[in-house]
Amino acid sequence: MECAFKNFHLLSIVLLFGCVSATESSAPSVPAAPIVQAQVVAKPLFELLPYPSWRVVGAPANFTCAPDADGRPVLVGRGPIPSNGFLASPRAIADFRLVVDVKLGSAESPRGEKMNSGIQIRSQEKGGAIGGLQVEVDPTPRAWSGGVYDERGRGWLASLVDDEAARASFRLGEWNRFEIECIGPRMRTRVNGVPCAVWYDGIVTGLLAFQVHGGPPCEVAFRAPMFEEIGSHSWRPFVDEAVASSGERCAWSHSIDAQTRGVRMQVEGGGRLEFLAADASRLADVSFLANDGASKPHQLEAVWIDGAGSVLIDGMRAAKLTFAVAPARVRIVGDQCTATQAQRLARNASVGGERVD
Numbered sequence: 001m002e003c004a005f006k007n008f009h010l011l012s013i014v015l016l017f018g019c020v021s022a023t024e025s026s027a028p029s030v031p032a033a034p035i036v037q038a039q040v041v042a043k044p045l046f047e048l049l050p051y052p053s054w055r056v057v058g059a060p061a062n063f064t065c066a067p068d069a070d071g072r073p074v075l076v077g078r079g080p081i082p083s084n085g086f087l088a089s090p091r092a093i094a095d096f097r098l099v100v101d102v103k104l105g106s107a108e109s110p111r112g113e114k115m116n117s118g119i120q121i122r123s124q125e126k127g128g129a130i131g132g133l134q135v136e137v138d139p140t141p142r143a144w145s146g147g148v149y150d151e152r153g154r155g156w157l158a159s160l161v162d163d164e165a166a167r168a169s170f171r172l173g174e175w176n177r178f179e180i181e182c183i184g185p186r187m188r189t190r191v192n193g194v195p196c197a198v199w200y201d202g203i204v205t206g207l208l209a210f211q212v213h214g215g216p217p218c219e220v221a222f223r224a225p226m227f228e229e230i231g232s233h234s235w236r237p238f239v240d241e242a243v244a245s246s247g248e249r250c251a252w253s254h255s256i257d258a259q260t261r262g263v264r265m266q267v268e269g270g271g272r273l274e275f276l277a278a279d280a281s282r283l284a285d286v287s288f289l290a291n292d293g294a295s296k297p298h299q300l301e302a303v304w305i306d307g308a309g310s311v312l313i314d315g316m317r318a319a320k321l322t323f324a325v326a327p328a329r330v331r332i333v334g335d336q337c338t339a340t341q342a343q344r345l346a347r348n349a350s351v352g353g354e355r356v357d
Contacts, residue, residue, distance in 0.1 A: 042099065045225035046073055049208075053090035058129040061085030061212035072224040077117070077212035078106075079219070084151075086120060086130040088209040093122075094232030095183045098208075098225060101175040104139050106219040111173035112139050116213035117220040118149065121182055122206035126152055130209050133157075133201065135180055135189050137211075137220065138170070145170035146178070146189045146196025151211075154315050158197040169194035175223060184233045184261045185303030185345065200310040200317075202264055202301040204233045204345065233261060235343040252339035253331035262303035262345030263330050267291075271334020273302060273311065275327040283327050286311045286319045302330070303345060 051065050051073075059081035068074050077087065100119070104112030116138060123132025131152030138144045146166055148158040160166045169191040170176050179190040185204060189196045212218050238254050251271060256263065270290040275283040291298050301312045302321065309321040332339040 042226035042228045045227040048227055049089055054087050057086045057088045057125055059083045059085035059214055063087045075222040077220050079212050080217045081214050083214035085212045086209040088130055088207050092205045093208050094205040095230045097228045098180045100225040101177050101223040102137055103175045103221045105173050114216050115139060115218040118211040120209035122203050123209055124206055132206050139172055143167040146191040148197050148199045158199040166194055166196040184305045186305045200303045202303055232348045233345055234348055235345050238342045238344060251332045251337045252342060255329050258326045259346050260344050261305050264301040265339045265342040266297040267300045267339050268297045269337035271332050271337030274331050276329040277325055278328040283323050284321055288313060
């Protein structure tokens, strides 16, 4: 595979991720994130990750990449294929910003109303296909383009069901600009400049992939993808983890610094997750129920950045988080509750391009 293009220069792209709303059928709003106005000097995606190193995963979709009349690279994926097919990146990617123009449609169906596609982010290869987080490209009357879906996993995480402005942002049969930002636990999307979704998750790295949906004939084009890789976060064990149980005393407690952007652990029994400020005042707390009859403990995750985030139990959002100040301690309390395998999420520093944990 080759992707030859000419006269395509580096662009200076201004990404304006402001108060992006995340919507679900049961919770249409999220805490507003501070406005970030970062002038990003991005580079062509297929220069940073050369096109010949990408590979087709899943059903054998036909992918081609060639320059348009203005020298901009255009990746085109075509079906029909029996199930979803993907063009997957050669390696995992952590924190990044991606800007790409997307258009669904073919000569036979120029508006592409019955087609579907998506951009996989922080995904994994699963059973010969790609699974994981996906930014939806949806031309149907449902109009959830820019929403966040978990392919071969949890299903819809951040739909646009209650966000009319976001649902109206995608234009049938035209080029649509998708902006995707993933930093630490937070994913934010915009379509044609309109904020669409924000989702907080414990998955902080994985493959990037372009999808051709299986079923009816599908043709999707991705024009001039511009990309910036901006570091990484990782989970690491707490060194001096404490495990205890019984009573309303702590089952687990640990101090955290301002660089911490998440904690996760395995919990058994009902209890309460608490966040404390430096003066020991309570910033937030979330109760969780005992996993009666479950064959394994629940995974409890709390992730945040810029004062906002989510608590997830077994990957599903249980509560939203908003912090007035950075938490200094996190603890688990509860009657006969145990907490094990505790980890913290933090950004990886780098020196000379090498990660320093």
